[in-house]
Amino acid sequence: MRGYFANRLSDHIEQTPEGFLICHDVPLNRTGYQSYNASEIGVEGEGEVQVWRDPKEVFGANTLRSFESKPVTDGHPPEWVTPENFGAYGKGHVRDLRRGPVTPEGETVIGDLIITDAILIQKILDEHLREISCGYDCEYEPMGDGKYAQKQIRGNHIAVVKDGRAGDRVRIQDEKPKEVRTVKMPEAKDKAGWRRILLGFGLTHMIKTLDAEPEAVAAAAEAAKESEERHENTAKSEDDRRREEDDAPRFP
Numbered sequence: 001m002r003g004y005f006a007n008r009l010s011d012h013i014e015q016t017p018e019g020f021l022i023c024h025d026v027p028l029n030r031t032g033y034q035s036y037n038a039s040e041i042g043v044e045g046e047g048e049v050q051v052w053r054d055p056k057e058v059f060g061a062n063t064l065r066s067f068e069s070k071p072v073t074d075g076h077p078p079e080w081v082t083p084e085n086f087g088a089y090g091k092g093h094v095r096d097l098r099r100g101p102v103t104p105e106g107e108t109v110i111g112d113l114i115i116t117d118a119i120l121i122q123k124i125l126d127e128h129l130r131e132i133s134c135g136y137d138c139e140y141e142p143m144g145d146g147k148y149a150q151k152q153i154r155g156n157h158i159a160v161v162k163d164g165r166a167g168d169r170v171r172i173q174d175e176k177p178k179e180v181r182t183v184k185m186p187e188a189k190d191k192a193g194w195r196r197i198l199l200g201f202g203l204t205h206m207i208k209t210l211d212a213e214p215e216a217v218a219a220a221a222e223a224a225k226e227s228e229e230r231h232e233n234t235a236k237s238e239d240d241r242r243r244e245e246d247d248a249p250r251f252p
Helices: 061-067 118-125 191-210 214-247
Strands: 013-015 021-030 032-037 048-053 072-074 092-103 106-115 131-144 147-161
Touching (some): 021 092, 061 147, 072 092
Antiparallel strands (some): 092 106
């Protein structure tokens, strides 16, 4: 018979023998006012809008049930998590949602996160990502004075992020909007040039996003170089073959 246990890393984090991470009593969201951009909630105007999260809504049975066992993600994915894309976005799940402690900002909902993805586990252990941001559907009801109340909150996922809207007390969607930057693409005159540009972006993503070791980056660059040389040799051979066909004598 096989037994199971976990090694406690801190007061709230444990690691199983396989390396999975169990984060206990994680504050997931809170009651009270939170700031949103007007465009985020679909209302006219510019600037920030104050949105009220009533305890009756936040701790409602339907709200808590809607988050139970939902996926944990590494940041907010670009689309809602479904069975069709869970393999790409799911990094674990949340369980046992319940009422948590009261903070100066409001009451909290807490739960336990089970993290099963090696990259996200390391980011949490290294404290690169520790704040929590819930992804959910809801309705916004005007309260007057330009304020709105959230209604019918229904969860889709729990994102581990760098900067959550509910503040650093909600740690381990409400991620603050990122500054939108316009990136000017370099110019390329032919397909080979575009391949080199895309290769450069790929290696940059590998370094920044995956925190790859220098040896791994060097190996990837060498493999890419060999692939490019094979492609160029193949293209050259194809050009030679076509020239030979063009030079071949023609018979009526």
